[in-house]
Amino acid sequence: MDRLYVFDTTLRDGEQSPGASLTSDEKFEIALQLADLGVDVIEAGFPIASPDDLAAVRRIANEVKGPLIAGLARCRPEDIDAAWEALKDGENVRIHTFISTSDIHLQHQFRMTRDQALEQAVDMVLRAKRYVSDVEFSPMDATRSDWNFLYQMLEAVIEAGATTVNIPDTVGFITPIEFGQLVASIRQHVKNIEKAVISVHCHNDLGMAVSNSLSAVLNGARQVECTINGIGERAGNAALEEIVMATNTRPEIYGVKTGIDTKQIYKTSRLVSTLTGIVVQPNKAVVGSNAFAHEAGIHQDGLLKDRSTYEIMDARDVGLSQSTLVLGKHSGRHALRARFEELGYHLSDEELNRAFVRFKEIADKKKEVTTKDLEAILADEISQVPEAYQVAMLQVSCGYPAVPTATVSLKLPNGDERTEVATGTGPVDASYQAIAKIVNLPVRLAEYSVRSVTGGIDALGEVSVRIESGNRTFHGRGADPDIIVASAKAYLNALNKAAAAPQEAPERTDLGVAGRVGV
Numbered sequence: 001m002d003r004l005y006v007f008d009t010t011l012r013d014g015e016q017s018p019g020a021s022l023t024s025d026e027k028f029e030i031a032l033q034l035a036d037l038g039v040d041v042i043e044a045g046f047p048i049a050s051p052d053d054l055a056a057v058r059r060i061a062n063e064v065k066g067p068l069i070a071g072l073a074r075c076r077p078e079d080i081d082a083a084w085e086a087l088k089d090g091e092n093v094r095i096h097t098f099i100s101t102s103d104i105h106l107q108h109q110f111r112m113t114r115d116q117a118l119e120q121a122v123d124m125v126l127r128a129k130r131y132v133s134d135v136e137f138s139p140m141d142a143t144r145s146d147w148n149f150l151y152q153m154l155e156a157v158i159e160a161g162a163t164t165v166n167i168p169d170t171v172g173f174i175t176p177i178e179f180g181q182l183v184a185s186i187r188q189h190v191k192n193i194e195k196a197v198i199s200v201h202c203h204n205d206l207g208m209a210v211s212n213s214l215s216a217v218l219n220g221a222r223q224v225e226c227t228i229n230g231i232g233e234r235a236g237n238a239a240l241e242e243i244v245m246a247t248n249t250r251p252e253i254y255g256v257k258t259g260i261d262t263k264q265i266y267k268t269s270r271l272v273s274t275l276t277g278i279v280v281q282p283n284k285a286v287v288g289s290n291a292f293a294h295e296a297g298i299h300q301d302g303l304l305k306d307r308s309t310y311e312i313m314d315a316r317d318v319g320l321s322q323s324t325l326v327l328g329k330h331s332g333r334h335a336l337r338a339r340f341e342e343l344g345y346h347l348s349d350e351e352l353n354r355a356f357v358r359f360k361e362i363a364d365k366k367k368e369v370t371t372k373d374l375e376a377i378l379a380d381e382i383s384q385v386p387e388a389y390q391v392a393m394l395q396v397s398c399g400y401p402a403v404p405t406a407t408v409s410l411k412l413p414n415g416d417e418r419t420e421v422a423t424g425t426g427p428v429d430a431s432y433q434a435i436a437k438i439v440n441l442p443v444r445l446a447e448y449s450v451r452s453v454t455g456g457i458d459a460l461g462e463v464s465v466r467i468e469s470g471n472r473t474f475h476g477r478g479a480d481p482d483i484i485v486a487s488a489k490a491y492l493n494a495l496n497k498a499a500a501a502p503q504e505a506p507e508r509t510d511l512g513v514a515g516r517v518g519v
């Protein structure tokens with residue numbers, strides 16, 4: 001079987017998802033997990049976009065071992081130089097450069113002729129080659145480009161030294177059969193195509209990103225660009241877990257194998273969802289909470305007789321635990337550690353101690369602490385944001401008729417405590433007003449959502465919020481059996497990130513606000 005290379009762009013295209021914004025520490029943590037997952041390439045960011053992005057790519061290139069680390073660059077000298085600046089101390093690095101090839105983009109956006117685009121692409125691949133041997137080139141909006149011009153462009157950049165040529169369906173326009181034909185025609189018409197790996201990068205505007213990618217694989221593409229949970233610009237990118245599990249489940253069709261450790265899929269999905277604040281829909285293939293749940297009686301009956309009657313994948317293969325071990329208030333540290341280990345989380349003593357305190361609090365209120373509860377606890381604990389402000393006390397009174405009123409005490413960065421009282425439209429609003437009086441940062445609450453981690457009246461509530469501060473967005477989350485407490489924790493988590501962020505406004509680039517550059 002041929003090897004299919006997995007190029008993960010969660011930290012670059014995924015981070016361009018509306019509302020997603022990751023701190024450098026969060027990006028680093030995701031990169032470490034992507035390395036455990038076994039991806040071949042991590043696209044760590046777009047170094048020219050902002051000093052923060054450059055620093056994040058640099059840290060990942062220097063410290064994350066295993067995958068190749070790529071940095072994105074437009075076909076511009078300053079972009080290529082910034083990408084190299086970020087990557088130069090890494091062991092195993094790639095510059096990924098791109099320029100549009102469609103007439104729609106060239107005429108209306110870049111006001112450039114095809115010849116100018118061709119010349120610029122070749123010059124920039126040559127420039128990147130002066131720095132590094134591994135260079136990827138992408139003709140942006142390839143699927144709406146003239147196919148003959150595309151062949152010409154690909155031949156020229158391969159001649160200049162590109163080792164991977166990526167075919168982006170930038171606007172999610174193409175259909176699977178057409179895309180397969182395009183990849184087959186590229187193999188037929190680009191004379192030197194054997195010198196490069198053909199890659200594909202599909203967006204999901206019409207819900208076909210994964211199908212398009214797989215059709216390209218059937219026609220000879222050997223690198224797929226994808227993201228965890230399919231997050232990304234607009235409707236997102238092809239979902240890594242779906243492509244990997246499709247090729248694993250149907251090897252007789254696709255004839256390729258990836259280097260992915262599928263048992264890490266669920267954990268990676270959960271981490272990305274927690275840190276980006278982008279919740280995975282329950283019916284999402286492979287990683288949704290219903291992906292392995294069987295409701296219909298006839299299905300349950302079949303499964304009890306033989307799993308293969310209604311399951312084409314084993315939940316354990318994607319890292320979902322089948323453990324029946326239930327933890328409760330009598331469980332000790334050892335049992336908790338053992339359970340985390342079983343779930344693939346190796347905690348330091350300090351992390352275990354913190355998780356244990358949370359576990360006991362929850363076990364006091366809830367009879368059984370499930371895997372999902374444990375993951376919610378962990379998600380709180382893995383937030384590496386310095387907790388400048390912490391909830392010391394929270395009391396609300398509300399009801400009908402009543403004026404919702406909250407009294408909140410916060411521990412301040414200098415160790416003091418301050419208490420404020422506020423009223424609001426509801427208990428959450430009242431708590432947030434009281435917190436805002438104390439923290440006093442100019443932020444706007446842009447999104448608030450609450451979900452129950454498991455079923456049952458005593459379930460943990462998990463709250464996710466997004467706040468805006470100037471040009472920047474910060475996501476916060478918190479979990480607690482009391483949803484008002486979970487709400488306060490989530491708000492403070494986001495405020496603590498805003499307080500810790502560098503104060504200067506991000507620069508503007510010609511493609512948008514730096515750090516949020518959309519390509």
Ligand code: KIV
Pocket residue numbers: 013098138140141166168169170171201203519
């Ligand atoms: O969608 C796109 O065209 C891209 C390129 C930069 C590969 O993200």
Ligand code: ZN
Pocket residue numbers: 013168170201203233519
């Ligand atoms: Zn893209």
